[in-house]
Amino acid sequence: MMIETIPPGTIMRGQYRIERALGSGGFGHVYLAVDLRTNQPCAVKEYLVTGASGQAQLQHEARVLSRLHHPHLPSFIDAFSERGRYYVVLSYIEGRDLTEQLRLARQHDEAIPLPVILGWLLAVCDAVQFLHSQQPPVIHRDIKPDNIRITSDGTAYLVDLGNAKAVADGARTLFFARHQGTPGYAPPEQYPGGSGTDPRSDVYALGGTLYFALTMQEPASVSARNQALQQGHSGLPSLQEQLARLLAEEKAGKSFRFEAARPTRGTRMPRHVAQLAMLPPEILQRLNAIIQRAMALKPTERYQSVAEFKAELRQVLEQLQPARQEPPTPTAERGRAVDPHKTQPDLPQLYEDLHQARTSTPGVSCPVCQMPLASSQTGCPRCGWTSLQAPGGPARSARSGSQASQEQPQRLVLPSTRVQAAPSAPVVSDSQRQGGLIRTRRRPSPASTAPSPSTQAAQSQGWPLSLPEKGLSLRTAIVLTAIALAVLLLVFVFLFLIASAHSAGSLPPPLPGALLLLTLPPLPLRR
Structure with missing residues (x-):
């Protein structure tokens, strides 16, 4: 049987104005109303009962509900009967x-x-x-x-x-x-x-x-x-x-x-x-x-x-x-925040990061990327920093990143000597894990960070030491390769012009244009 709803605007018991129906069930409807005495919203629940015994039983239950005052329960406000139906008014939880x-x-x-x-x-x-x-x-x-x-x-x-x-x-x-x-x-x-x-x-x-x-x-x-248990599942x-x-x-x-x-x-x-x-x-x-x-x-x-x-x-x-100690949010080189979940990282990689943060000691973190580290760790798996770069081990990394970076020994190189970095395992940064592709970069091993004896002697004599710390970068190699290709292209164009001039008769026939370069005197080599 379809239960007729109370139209909005109806005032019940002279103080509850019905705003709209919130829901319905076998017991009746639930309405959002406004208590005109306090101007506060309330919930009016409708119960379909028949006979005096039913109403008396609901009144008994209403008295039970009126004693229920708890910070995580809606408050009981009122209970009344009207138009052959019984209503309970409770505070509305928005x-x-x-x-x-x-x-x-x-x-x-x-x-x-x-x-x-x-x-x-x-x-x-x-x-x-x-x-x-x-x-x-x-x-x-x-x-x-x-x-x-x-x-x-x-x-x-x-x-x-x-x-x-x-x-x-x-x-x-x-x-x-x-x-x-x-x-x-x-x-x-x-x-x-x-x-x-x-x-x-x-x-x-x-x-x-x-x-x-x-x-x-x-x-x-x-x-x-029960059916699953009967089937052994x-x-x-x-x-x-x-x-x-x-x-x-x-x-x-x-x-x-x-x-x-x-x-x-x-x-x-x-x-x-x-x-x-x-x-x-x-x-x-x-x-x-x-x-x-x-x-x-x-x-x-x-x-x-x-x-x-x-x-x-x-x-x-x-x-x-x-x-649950969340690792710090990785940031890009220019300070722009990077969403670690934007590229949908694999769950094992995310698990390893959080597991690393869980097993870390409070207050001990990497001075470079601020990732929490365990007291037994000697390096950071995210940025490649090792405890050999700062005396005192991981406990020293609890200081601020700027202070720790200032106390790290400088890596010095003589003008006539280049320290070659020993090959190390590729380090993958979080911001480089994009689109299912991983770009790797290598960092110098901890052994290359200690100055050599000749470097220490040069430093004591005040020699200028200003060469870069690392070897040839990828960008420099690309630029040099492009320059070499451009020079080679110019040589081929020059040879082509000479061959064209020879075929037109503007050059003497004994020497082909392609052999003109062989007549040039050799340049002295500088030792």
Whole structure:
């Protein structure tokens, strides 16, 4: 039966002006209204009930909701009946739900940091734990990403208590009898024939919400999990399995890089999910263990309270925060910021950079490119700097880049001597990794940085030492090659003109034009 909506502009109970409908469900509609007393927005939820007993039961539930005051729950404002329908007025939480936040992050190729995700889940756990602590306990029964609202200041709210259940001697009320929850987030006991919901049912939904927030994949429903278990498959793929599947799809898309101008965007792993691959393996395994235990099909195998689930998440967050030290953003030679993800770098290279930053000692960084270094490292893998260039090893690199560069020994060369740099492994910079091509450049080895004894003697006598530090550059070689080709071209043109003049009879026949150069006297060679 189609439920008629209330037209905008209608004033209910003399103080709530309806603005528009926000949504609808089996219980009725939800409206955005304005409280004319405070001029503040509010949400008016409509419930279809019949008979005096139904209204009395809803009034009892409204009294329960009126006692729920928590910083991560919408506030109860009012409850009334009008036109044969029952209404509950709650504060309106303006913002986007968690599903929309993740969808926007994927559209803009961004990642919501994992500490932020876990912080939102911990706030929701606080709200659910508060509901469970009421007398009688209130079971939400519909926790999912769509019911987690994120405001503009980053605060998470658990909304939509329309499916809640007040546990009182096993009695069922009309507030929770409207639907059976959302597949993927509703546990087996919430469906008909189940054992009945309790606080462990909300733990199951919290585990499913965490699974979606990390993988951007909806968890399988109870029926799908049971069917998969009967076939011998995992009913709930682990985080590692999800990463392996997405990485395989990404590699399959990259295999067409040489056949197509650009790989298809659909094969690229979302950056939000890719950050899971940058986690330490022990943290990833612990997150997966938390989800698997929270979403166990048997209530006895889950966390027995939201407090246990929240404590596990908090420990992961404490391990995660010091481990996530982002490396500095590389910059171009002219100071223009370079987006390290603009050219779609391979995931292993990005993993190595972040792993290098995770294992670094706080305060120790390369004095040239400011990349964090470990205390056991003797050089920078990004720019090629080595600890031999600054006495004191990596600990000395904790100083500012300018100060460290001033204290490095100068590399001096005599006017009549050129120090040849020993060949070294090619160094690839981040800004040179473009379009799937890698341009390499070589740096002099640390051995070439120490001045020779003859150089030290020349320095003590005050000789001018101003030759360049490096050998012939690529640009100079190209210029010299171009000059040589131009001279060779002029020689051929000169010979062609002489041959043409000889054929026209303007030169004496005994000597061909091509042999005139042989009659020139040899130039003395300077030793």
